[in-house]
Amino acid sequence: MDLLIAWLVTAISLLIIAQLPIGVEIDNFGKALVAAIVFGILNAVIKPILVVLTIPLTILTLGLFLFVVNAIVFGLAAALVQGFRLRYGFWSAIFGSVFLSIVNSLLLNIVKSAT
Secondary structure, eight states: OHHHHHHHHHHHHHHHHHTSTTSEEEOOHHHHHHHHHHHHHHHHHHHHHHHHHTHHHHHHTTTTHHHHHHHHHHHHHHHHSTTEEETTTHHHHHHHHHHHHHHHHHHHHHHHHHO
């Protein structure tokens, strides 16, 4: 049940950030659902590998390189899902991943406090 809620909240979060002027574009709710699944799978599989491979850069930048790792995962999801685009490339991925984290956290807190 928690996985289903997280999936729906992530899809809604993606639709919300698509309304911001940061260059993230999603065609419809169906595409947002697919993008949320792909994003979740990439976060579970690819992100840990990238984090381990970039430990020296992460330490050197005091953790700021994790923003780049998150943007890479966000960009990969956009590349894999038709109907999910990043108009300004890497910068849209950076801002999209940051705003997705913020909006997703806020919505998950609202949903968890309502249950």
